[in-house]
Amino acid sequence: MQRGAIIPVQDTMLVRTHLSMGGTAAGRSLLRIARARSAAALALAAATIAFAAAPHAAAVRTDHVEAELVAAKDGLTPGVPAMLALRLKIEDGWHTYWRNPGDSGLPTTLEWKLPPGFTAGGIEWVPPKALPVGPLVNYGYEGEVLHLVTVTPPADLAPGANATLRARADWLVCKETCIPDGADVELTLPVVAGAAADSKAATALGAARAALPQPLTGWKASARGDGPRVELTLSPAAAASDPGAIRFFPYAEGRVEPSAPQTLVRNAHGDYVLTLPVASQLDGTFDRVAGVAVAANGFGNGGAAKAVEIDVPMAGTVTAGAKPKLDAPSLNTSAPAGAATMSLAAAVLLALVGGLVLNLMPCVLPVLSLKALSLAGSGHTDRRVLRVAGLAFALGVVATFVALAVALVALRAAGEQVGWGFQLQSPAVVASLAMLFFVLALNLSGVFEFATIFPGVAGWSLRNRYADAALSGVLAVVIASPCTAPFMGAALGFALSQTTAATLAVFVALGVGMALPFTLLSWFPGWRRALPRPGAWMERLKQLLAFPLYATVAWLAWVLGAQVDNDAVARLLATLVILAFALWAWRNARRGAAVALRVTALVAVAAALVVAWPLFRGDAMAEAAARSAATRDSGGWLAFAPARVEELTRAGRPVFVDFTAAWCVTCQVNKRLVLNRADVREAFARDKVALMRADWTRRDPAITRALAGLNRNGVPVYVLYRPGREPLLLPEVLQKQTVVDALATL
Amino acid sequence: MQIRSWLRGIAMVAGFCAAAAGAQTPGQAAPDFTLTDVLGKSVRLSDFKGKFVVLEWTNPDCPFVRNHYRTGNMQGLQKSARTDDVVWLTINSTNRSNGEYKTPAMMTEWIRTQNALPRSVLIDGESAVARQYAVKTTPQMVVVEPGGKVIYAGAIDDRPSTRPDDPPAAHNYVQAALKEGKSGVAVAKASTTPYGCSLKY
Numbered sequence: 001m002q003r004g005a006i007i008p009v010q011d012t013m014l015v016r017t018h019l020s021m022g023g024t025a026a027g028r029s030l031l032r033i034a035r036a037r038s039a040a041a042l043a044l045a046a047a048t049i050a051f052a053a054a055p056h057a058a059a060v061r062t063d064h065v066e067a068e069l070v071a072a073k074d075g076l077t078p079g080v081p082a083m084l085a086l087r088l089k090i091e092d093g094w095h096t097y098w099r100n101p102g103d104s105g106l107p108t109t110l111e112w113k114l115p116p117g118f119t120a121g122g123i124e125w126v127p128p129k130a131l132p133v134g135p136l137v138n139y140g141y142e143g144e145v146l147h148l149v150t151v152t153p154p155a156d157l158a159p160g161a162n163a164t165l166r167a168r169a170d171w172l173v174c175k176e177t178c179i180p181d182g183a184d185v186e187l188t189l190p191v192v193a194g195a196a197a198d199s200k201a202a203t204a205l206g207a208a209r210a211a212l213p214q215p216l217t218g219w220k221a222s223a224r225g226d227g228p229r230v231e232l233t234l235s236p237a238a239a240a241s242d243p244g245a246i247r248f249f250p251y252a253e254g255r256v257e258p259s260a261p262q263t264l265v266r267n268a269h270g271d272y273v274l275t276l277p278v279a280s281q282l283d284g285t286f287d288r289v290a291g292v293a294v295a296a297n298g299f300g301n302g303g304a305a306k307a308v309e310i311d312v313p314m315a316g317t318v319t320a321g322a323k324p325k326l327d328a329p330s331l332n333t334s335a336p337a338g339a340a341t342m343s344l345a346a347a348v349l350l351a352l353v354g355g356l357v358l359n360l361m362p363c364v365l366p367v368l369s370l371k372a373l374s375l376a377g378s379g380h381t382d383r384r385v386l387r388v389a390g391l392a393f394a395l396g397v398v399a400t401f402v403a404l405a406v407a408l409v410a411l412r413a414a415g416e417q418v419g420w421g422f423q424l425q426s427p428a429v430v431a432s433l434a435m436l437f438f439v440l441a442l443n444l445s446g447v448f449e450f451a452t453i454f455p456g457v458a459g460w461s462l463r464n465r466y467a468d469a470a471l472s473g474v475l476a477v478v479i480a481s482p483c484t485a486p487f488m489g490a491a492l493g494f495a496l497s498q499t500t501a502a503t504l505a506v507f508v509a510l511g512v513g514m515a516l517p518f519t520l521l522s523w524f525p526g527w528r529r530a531l532p533r534p535g536a537w538m539e540r541l542k543q544l545l546a547f548p549l550y551a552t553v554a555w556l557a558w559v560l561g562a563q564v565d566n567d568a569v570a571r572l573l574a575t576l577v578i579l580a581f582a583l584w585a586w587r588n589a590r591r592g593a594a595v596a597l598r599v600t601a602l603v604a605v606a607a608a609l610v611v612a613w614p615l616f617r618g619d620a621m622a623e624a625a626a627r628s629a630a631t632r633d634s635g636g637w638l639a640f641a642p643a644r645v646e647e648l649t650r651a652g653r654p655v656f657v658d659f660t661a662a663w664c665v666t667c668q669v670n671k672r673l674v675l676n677r678a679d680v681r682e683a684f685a686r687d688k689v690a691l692m693r694a695d696w697t698r699r700d701p702a703i704t705r706a707l708a709g710l711n712r713n714g715v716p717v718y719v720l721y722r723p724g725r726e727p728l729l730l731p732e733v734l735q736k737q738t739v740v741d742a743l744a745t746l
Numbered sequence: 747m748q749i750r751s752w753l754r755g756i757a758m759v760a761g762f763c764a765a766a767a768g769a770q771t772p773g774q775a776a777p778d779f780t781l782t783d784v785l786g787k788s789v790r791l792s793d794f795k796g797k798f799v800v801l802e803w804t805n806p807d808c809p810f811v812r813n814h815y816r817t818g819n820m821q822g823l824q825k826s827a828r829t830d831d832v833v834w835l836t837i838n839s840t841n842r843s844n845g846e847y848k849t850p851a852m853m854t855e856w857i858r859t860q861n862a863l864p865r866s867v868l869i870d871g872e873s874a875v876a877r878q879y880a881v882k883t884t885p886q887m888v889v890v891e892p893g894g895k896v897i898y899a900g901a902i903d904d905r906p907s908t909r910p911d912d913p914p915a916a917h918n919y920v921q922a923a924l925k926e927g928k929s930g931v932a933v934a935k936a937s938t939t940p941y942g943c944s945l946k947y
Contacts, residue, residue, distance in 0.1 A: 104883045104944035106906055134947040136882055172809075172908070176845060178909035180809045207798045254939035280880055281900055283939045320937070323880035 054359055060183035062318060064091040068166065069187040070146075072205040075165030076189045079155030084147040085205055086110055086123075086169050086185065090584040098128035100291075101250055102258040103136035105178070108147060108171040117154030117162055124148040126211045127294050129242045130258070133174075135324070137258040139249055146208035159193040159527070200364040213292045214305035221290040223285040225316035230256070230276040231312065232289055235269070235299070244296030246274050251291045254283025259324045261708050268345040275499050278321035286318050344502050348509040355513020363437065364480045364514075366444060366545035371472060372521055373538060383525060389469040390522025396473020398511035404477070405507035410498055424481075424700045427563050431572055431615040434556040437479070438576050439583070441549035444542050447580065448587040473515065480514065548551055558626060560615075562662030562742045563697050571615055578608040612636045636681075640694030642706055648690050649723045654746055655690045659707060659717035662697040667716040670734040678741055687743050689720075724746060764877035773897075773936070776890040777878040781837070783852040784857070785849040789835070789866050796892045798832040798927060800920060802864070803839055803876065803945065805884040806856045807846040809908045810942035814885060815860045820902075823920060824863040832924060836864040839876035844946040847871065873947045883942035889923045889933075898923035900938030 059068035066089040076082055088108070090096055097105040112120040128139040133578065139192060151165060170182035189196075218237025223230055244265050250256045250281055260277035267273050274293070278286070290311040293299075298306045359368055424430055443450060522525055553576070561569040582604035589597040637658070638644070645655050658675060660667040684691060694703045696715050707717060710729060718730035720742050728742055776799075780790040791799065802820070804811050814820040827834040836857070840847045853867050870876060879888060879899070880937065889898035903916035923933045 101941075104940075104942055106941070131945045136944045136947070138944065174943070176946065177807060178809055254937075279939070281939055283937060284902070317799050533846075 028330065058186075059089075059586075060182045060185055062173075062183060063097070063179065064094045064175075065089065065171065065181060067169055067183045067185055067187040069167065070201035071187060071189060071199055072202045072204065073196035074189070074199045075192035076153045076157070077194065077196060078153055078159065079193060080195075081150045081152045082189075083148065083205055083209065084151050084165070084187070085148050085201070085208060086148050086167070087143070087144065087201070087204070088171065089144045090142060090173065092143075093130050093143045094173050095138065096145065096171045096173050097227045098139040098141070098249065099123070099125050100139055100249065100253050101172075102130070102139040104738065105138050105140065105174060106135070106172040106180070108169065110147065111164040111170075112148065113169040114151070114153075115165075117157065118163075118165070119152045120167075121150040124150075124212055126208050127213060127292050130247060132259075135259060138174075139258065146204060148205070148208055148212070153191070157191050159191045161725075162190050164188040190221075201206075211307065213307040213309040214299075215307040216293075216299070216310065217398045219299060219308070221289075221310050223312050223314040225278075225286070225318035226500060227319050228273055228278050228321040229499070230286075230289060230314065230318060232274045232276055232293075232312075233267075234270065234272045234274065234293070234586075240300040242297060243272065243299055246272060246293055246295045248274055248276055248289075249292045250289070252284065254279050254281055255286050256291075257321050257324055260321065265344060265347075265499070267502075273499065273502075278318045280321050280323045282318070282320040287314050288312065289314050343523060347502070347506050351506045351509035352513040355510040356510070356516060358480050358510075358514045359517055361480060362548035364476060367440065367479060368476060368518060370444075370542060370545065371543075372518055372705065385465060386522045386525075390452045390519040391463050392466040392469040393476075393522070394512070394515035394519045395474045396470035397477055397515040398473075398508055399470075400474045400477035400516075401507045401511035402504060404481075405503055407427050409503055424559065424561075424661075425697070427560055427568065428616045430556050430560045430563065430663075431575075431612060433481070433552050434560070434572055435575065435579065435612070437549050437556065439579065440479070441546045441553065442580060442583055444546035446539075446543060448583045459497040477511070477512070499590050508708045542741075559663045559697070564615075568615060571611055575608045576613040578604050578611065581607065637693040640692045640706070641705060642702060645692065645721050649721050652689050653688060654723060655692055655721040656684065657692045657694055657706075657717075657719045657721065659694045659703065659715045659719070660695060661695065661715050664696075664715045669717060670718075674734040674736055674739060677736060680736055683740055683743055687746050689743065689746075720745075757834045769868070773895060775894055776888065776896045778898070779875045779878060781870055781875060782850075783866040783868050784854045786850070789868055791835075792892070792894065794833045794890075797896055798830075798892060798924060799890040800827060800832060800834045800924070801838045801879070801888040801890070802834065803881050803884050803886040804836050805838060805840050805943060805946065806848060806853075806882045808943035810906075811884050813901065813908045813910060814913050815862070815912045817910050819918075820885075821860065821862055826903060826921075827924075828863055828865075830928070831922070834864045835866050835868055837868045837870055837875060839870040839873045839881060840946040841873045842871035846946050850915075873945070876945050876947070881940075881945050883940040884945060885942055886940040886945070887920050889920060889927065890929050897927050897933045898936055899937075901942075904938075906941035 059066050068084050068087045070087050072083040086108075089098055096106050099107045101107055108123070110120075110123060112118075114120060125146075126141075126148070128141060131138045131140050131142065153163065157163070164186055165188075166184065166186040168182065168184055170180070172178055172180050204478050216234075219240065220235040222233045222235075224233070233245075234246070236243075247262060248256065255278070256262075257277045257279045262277070263275045264714075265273050265275075276289075288311065290305050291309075293310050295306045295633045296306075299308050358364055377386055441449060557569050560572055585597045585601040585604065589595075589601065640657055640659075645657065658667075658671070660671065662668075694700075694706065696703050697705075707714075710717060710719060710727070716732050716734075718728065718732075718734060720728040722728060722745070728745060730738055730742055748788055776791060778790065778792045783789050789879050800823075806812070811820075826832075838848060838853055848869075850869055854870065857864070857867055867876075883901075885902045887898065887900065887902050888896055891897045898919060900919060902920055903913065903918045905912040905916035919935055919938055922935065926933045
């Protein structure tokens, strides 16, 4: 800590103090020193007056900061508020703090020692930056910052003299290490009768003043608490343009979790809804949302303010948020501008179309088309019964999608790092699905009939048509699940990064879309006439449709191989063979040696379960495989590590990250057709781009977190991290040209 | 209409689950951990069931931590913990890869020069326990009751500063939580925003 110049007022006080000490020798000698010092100070003051108008201030240098008191005008006018600022010039790599320091730190303070009659306001804070410190986030300043303060001289101040304004400034300056630091700063200004001229610092002060948070004019703000998050809704003024990425900085600590990503969506009304995760250490009453919102492109309210002040009451209630995951350096502060802006209406429409497309997926098409064809043969059934059954089917589909969404939202709220495709990240689920598809395919191939295996089922489903229809809906979603992950992972992942209501809306739309064709067919008998007449060809079609299911089994076996190892695939295939044998034995039990065959079938099923058992304990297997995979360097691609990305970009090297998974078909297509092309690889090499692959085949919290930082929740995602700039997101369907164009921005 | 109320029901259930899962540590079981102390002995939190336990996250390079030691404030709390049969565990979760990491020998020396009196000084070089407790700063404090539940988590006191005159004058949350916990009343301030240097993950 360094002290400022010796101050005459204190010297006078020193004199008085020591005079009161009485006539001791020590007192007298101190008195002499004090007198000498005040004489020097008087001489200095005289010199200042002699040189007249030039304001007198000295910058105080400490280890990492240079501090100075500056004013907008070169003089003080009695009774007229003067704009001053504490200017901190901070060494590169170090930072000081905003009024709310974020996860750690301490705000800068100013304590004024003013001449009598003067008053000073509090610090007017320019908007901070979110500064990542490891996995934590601080709110503060780098480089140069001006802390604005209004000082008002008394109206009866006599012009002609000088006034010295002094303050004690204290701040915490941190890099890796933190240093509490401070300085005594002072500024001497002449008192003038009229308006004073602008000072050298006037431009800088003007700029700082312009950067201050503005009132939110034209726009409307409202806030609603929703459990562990708060939705801050900003309704734009009529003429407002797209504000781009928005970040909210709360005034109070313990309200909003600093390191958790804030997500932005545009809803159907055109409002911007910013979701703020509630602090895990909720502190005090959170019933108002007060702070500063900063928009990348400004709020376009006339002055195009980049920062606006928000202070609105909050409806609803909040609960403490999930513990922040502090595993990896956060890349989340620099989510690409506007990346998350997608209107809810558009997302719902896309989901509806996506649901329709699901009917054509290889895993769903065989089952649903046969179900649709069965309607053609039911012309004589009561029309009302068919309609209700169609609705029951739709309800089954939608309810299952909603259940999946709820499960996912709950898991994520519990702090689990899961995203869409999570159902395929567990080897146990992949193996179960492979078995289910195999059995369905055998059924279509004619190896067995469900009615012969479970004689009760056929009768039950005839008696309970609606329940049967609803269960078909559930089954349809289950068999669709391996296809939603590869083809719709990214879209659903986006939905999951939104508010609960938005997530549910998207999933409901998806379900409605999927159920629509069948439900419409059951509703409009006229449409059914367009279906071909039933006949012997249906049996052949059924057998033919078994093959897409077999193909799905083959693909799931490959996914399992990528997740675990070759042994797991062998186990799965052995299980499938035994299952096929069991079904064959049971089916033939009607003829001849019935009991023996039935016993054989049951023994075979038991054997299948024994063989398959390790697959259901597959998470442990996957971890073992993950350990060996983590160190594997495949064809010049390094395993993804957020810390390494930061290190490389800091060293000036761009990094391209391929967020991928074995079960993601789009990912595989992009890899084969674009990323592995010789010319693309050459382009990467030319620009010295480090290549990293983030393999999300298995659950990986570090990858999920990095994805969330990019406002994504599924794969594929392609990102080019550029030194000193925001990361560049590439489209999900890659083309050679897009990669080349992205590299051209380096 | 029915479907809408049904959906709202689901949303509420989801919200409830989320709230229950997201609720912060006070009132919840303290995550168990095993760490090695500076003398090479293994220390497990659950071994202290039946006693009050204070977890103190420290970093000798942090001026906020130093302020509580140079004023004798931390040592005072540790001393009264000792007399009251409260287990005091000082944890350094500075990551091994960070420049501020201290070896067991360095920590032993520092504790000795500070005349500190914790039950054990634990080294968490992978910052794993800090992650378990979502620790953000040093100093940061957790108080666990004899049943193993967290009754306090957050700052050491209500004066975020590095000024020596603050710790003695501050309202000490840990002291208050221990007092309330021992007399069987609910802890008035069970969760606060921790202050200090960022934990070096």
